[in-house]
Amino acid sequence: MYEVCVSREEIYELSRHIIGDWYMHFWKGTDIIAVFGGQTFEFNYVNKNTWTDVLAYGRSLGIPENELDFPIQGL
Numbered sequence: 001m002y003e004v005c006v007s008r009e010e011i012y013e014l015s016r017h018i019i020g021d022w023y024m025h026f027w028k029g030t031d032i033i034a035v036f037g038g039q040t041f042e043f044n045y046v047n048k049n050t051w052t053d054v055l056a057y058g059r060s061l062g063i064p065e066n067e068l069d070f071p072i073q074g075l
Contacts, residue, residue: 008033015040021061025070032070036061045070 006014011026011033018024018037025034030045034054041057043050058068 011035012040021063023058023063027072034058034070045072 006026012035014024015035015037018035020037023034023036025032027045032043032045034041034043036057039057041054043054055068059065
């Protein structure tokens with residue numbers, strides 16, 4: 001896992017360069033932006049009800065369940 005500081009605009013620019021089933025996720029507090037090639041989701045880590053769409057999309061790409069936990073150190 002790499003740690004970077006980027007703006008929202010930079011996140012959307014980076015999303016254009018994702019290939020295959022790779023994805024990136026970015027944190028601000030407990031808010032997450034998950035970026036897949038061609039699809040972006042915003043949700044809250046604490047409120048699991050907001051995870052529905054991002055989990056469904058990740059599963060549709062064949063991403064293993066244990067990789068769809070969007071971890072961050074210390075949380």
